[in-house]
Amino acid sequence: MFDCTERTAGLRQRLLAFMDEHIYPNEAALLAHEHGPERWQTAPLIETLKEKAKQQGLWNLFLPESELGAGLSNLDYAHLCEIMGRSPFAPEVFNCAAPDTGNMEVLARYGTEEQKQRWLLPLLAGEIRSCFSMTEPAVASSDATNIECSIRRDGDDYVINGRKWWSSGAMDPRCRIAIVMGKTDPSEKRYRQQSMILVPLDTPGVKIERALTVFGYDHAPHGHAEISYDNVRVPASNILLGEGRGFEIAQGRLGPGRIHHCMRTIGIAERALETMVERARSRTAFGRTLLEMGSVREQIAQSRIEIEQTRLLTLRAADMMDRAGNKVARLEIAMIKAVAPAMACRVIDRAIQVHGAAGVSQDTFLASAYARVRSLRLADGPDEVHLETIAKLEIGKNAERAA
Structure with a gap:
């Protein structure tokens, strides 16, 4: 129902190959730079990978405007953004990292020609x-x-x-x-x-x-x-755009931004589940592998169910944004923003538990991933704001039926 187009399927295969060849093998080096003495300077490796991404046409995939970006729909981009979300370094390599994506969308939609020339073009080029x-x-x-x-x-x-x-x-x-x-x-x-x-x-x-x-x-x-x-x-x-238009711009910016966050969290959750299964298969306790234990198998099954539920809801929201616009898709956007980070937190937490002490150490990506995802329950509006939006819309529908 929410399959990607033939063009996007091709981009997806190229993106998966790029991740395997350039992103995952370089994560350790990028992480070392992030914690090294020059961590507040740009990692030269990032700039090298950005050039490779440009050369392969994997650049500015987030922006629907075809003359500036890849011209993909929200639904098409969802299939790609999830893959990027599997690594904290990947979005920047493809010039699809927050907050630049949201800021570029603001400038593309609401900026003057002068503002676009001065700020949007260098952002699209990945220069600033x-x-x-x-x-x-x-x-x-x-x-x-x-x-x-x-x-x-x-x-x-x-x-x-x-x-x-x-x-x-x-x-x-x-x-x-x-x-x-x-x-x-x-x-x-x-x-x-x-x-x-x-x-x-x-x-x-x-x-x-x-x-x-x-x-x-x-x-x-x-x-x-x-x-x-x-x-x-x-x-x-x-x-x-003019005085008094801040909320209007914010709604135009935060709708796509929220769904992008949700797409990426699904990728993080998928990777956490994969590592959970790998760890459970490799570790033995009390005479059997963790993978043979019922409690671990239940956590694996529950994680798969929750990831699939969230993915379907996110794809539905993306499709609704494409067909009816961000304003009409308010309910769907609010639902995924409340669901996706909470789901990813649960899945990562289960993976940490299966990893034992290693799960909270720097030897896996899980502790850092949990910190990033937990913050998303506050970023772009806390859970409570989105739940209130959902409740208001649901109560409104009920009142219309009762009238």
């Missing part, structure tokens, strides 16, 4: 990276109307004041531009107060306050930054 500054430490940012950062018009400029955190990617030395969300007019209606603006990171007044860690992982050189914006002045032409 970007970050998204929305969440704030002083307020509950799950309700984005709480955002306090100010974007004030002053003649031909805007002046930005505020503090953001979890601006993922801002620590990267290649990060050149931030998309900042703040309030331009607090007197406007609730969802018309916010705007988004482009802020080059070398602008006076922009300060990286500190790097944040996820369960102790700093994810160098990408990183997660807390940033202060102190009287930061940028040209008025840097505003995206």
